[in-house]
Amino acid sequence: MNIETLIATFLTLCIFSFLYKDNPFYKFAEHLLVGISVGYVLVMAVNTTLMPKLVNPVFKQGELGYIIPGILGIFMLLRFFPRYTWLSRISIALIIGAGAGVAIPATIQARLFSQMQASMKDFASIDGIIIFLGIASTLAYFFFSKEHKGWFGATAKMGTWFLMIFFGATFGYTVMSRISLLIGRMQFLLGDFLHIIK
16 A cells, blocks of 8 residues: 555545544644645746746846736735735735726626526527526515515515525535535545455
8 A cells, every 4th residue: 555545544534533523633634735725826826927927027038017017916915014005005906906897897798698698598498488487586586676465476485486496406516516525535445545345
């Protein structure tokens, strides 16, 4: 049995030990995961962003226009120094402004117009009718300017049923994804480690 399998088994059992109670083994595995993740992200950021997009263009290719984004990036790190925190607001404002300018039209196109187009495409089928009823009744449920009485109240109540179906399906999907993770770990423990199953 190789050392990688032993380490993976030990860390898996450390995580499973939380089922008994919070303990030092679980805390060790949790801190190890967070530390390795932060280290990996930091190395990837240096290798894929800092070096090719700032250091190499400025120092190897002589493109001095990249100095301005570099200075704005340094301003972000000044959040750790209370005296110079105000400089980081310049970078944050530019990031939020540019991000909102790019994200809002893309989000409207992807989440609003595309969803509207997909939901209005096919009224001839049963699926299209169910989708339309689900959208209309759910919107009626969240329309609070009119009292939920009469036909409007019945439509809003149907919207709550659609919402409950959605929440139930989402919860079921979450549970199934966690169970699939558990099955994967159990296959590792019983197969790779104990060799009980093939």
